[in-house]
Amino acid sequence: MTGPAHSTRPRRSDATRAAILLAARERFATDGYERATIRAIAADARIDPSMVMRYYGSKEGLFAAAAEFDLRLPVLTDVPPERFGELLVRHFLARWEGDETLAALLRAASTNPGAAEKMREIFADQLTTVVATLGADPATAARRAGLVASQILGLAFTRYIVQLPPMVDLGPDELVSWIAPTLQRYLTGPPQS
Amino acid sequence: MTGPAHSTRPRRSDATRAAILLAARERFATDGYERATIRAIAADARIDPSMVMRYYGSKEGLFAAAAEFDLRLPVLTDVPPERFGELLVRHFLARWEGDETLAALLRAASTNPGAAEKMREIFADQLTTVVATLGADPATAARRAGLVASQILGLAFTRYIVQLPPMVDLGPDELVSWIAPTLQRYLTGPPQS
DNA sequence: GACTGATGTCAACGGTTGTTGGCAAACGCT
DNA sequence: AGCGTTTGCCAACAACCGTTGACATCAGTC
DSSP states (O other): OOSOSTTOOOOTTHHHHHHHHHHHHHHHHHHHHHHSOHHHHHHHTTSOHHHHHHHHSSHHHHHHHHTOOOOOOOOOTTSOGGGHHHHHHHHHHHHHHHOTHHHHHHHHHTTOHHHHHHHHHIIIIIIHHHHHTTTSOHHHHHHHHHHHHHHHHHHHIIIIISOOHHHHHSOHHHHHHHHHHHHHHHHHSOOOO | OOSOSTTOOOOTTHHHHHHHHHHHHHHHHHHHHHHSOHHHHHHHTTSOHHHHHHHHSSHHHHHHHHTOOOOOOOOOTTSOGGGHHHHHHHHHHHHHHHOTHHHHHHHHHTTOHHHHHHHHHIIIIIIHHHHHTTTSOHHHHHHHHHHHHHHHHHHHIIIIISOOHHHHHSOHHHHHHHHHHHHHHHHHSOOOO
């Protein structure tokens, strides 16, 4: 989604657009939606605030562009089912620390309705889709995906946002050994109730 | 924490103070820290914005007062250990829906450092203390409490903030049957790694 | 009834925000 | 070279924010 749109040749301002988007992701990730000001983002990108408006229309539009995100969930079809949980935790940890878009989305979702909506889309669409392909009853896929999201987002919230000391100190392997069984049960455990 | 402080007799303005605090909790819970304006809070409490400043000093001071919170965790000493998880989930669900202070704290913690700090205090102090009394190895109590917090806060975040449809639709009993085993393992399961 | 302090209202300040329109420079094309 | 378009900067607007100080009103005390 970064290349030139449609069939138009690359525009000269593509570098500026990218710089704005990069600065926006950083600011949104560290400050949240309301505290990240267009002026600060523009200063980081070393351009004028009015350029942000010209290229993204409004602050909401800028956030929508900056929050575009693909979880890049791995295909788990030819993986032994008992390893689903482990692979998912590892994937999310890596994805989370390698791209600040998720942090921006998480911070903003607390106060901005549009961000919450996008978070719902991402986790409902992308995660539910993968869960549904794991062979479980399709009727319970959405529920299982929601439970997985609750633990994954709780992990991210306590580790990266609130930064609870115990959750920050735990290493990736320790986190996996604790949390993977949880996801495993949410994904493949017997349906409850 | 609502009665008159120290040994002074009740002041005539106690009703106003309480009205401000109530309105503040509502606004902080629904809008987060930055979008909840002093003017809006004052309007809800039907008083002048300057009164908020007089009684609470600043917006930060008002939030600090509004975010004062006791988890009221139950004493679990004479309860069969295998029911810890269930009781904790039920307690948190009730606590969460009966007092919007927790929602205010959760929303604000995403963007406001002071709120994040208070959230750390609450979950580190109160929750870790209870976990430590459950007979587990004191050295791992903080870690276990952190893991419990990650699942509890993730539940709250997906259900009350982002409002993921599957998490909103689940009834209390279903949530308990899914999530209680997770807490149970975090609390009393064998130490990992 | 006059005095003192608490309580409440009103108007305004300085600062910041998202957003807009005008104008200069650089570019691409013929 | 000349021209239209793109890219960028500058200044400013209107709105809103937290915060402050002056002034009225009321309760309780001597």
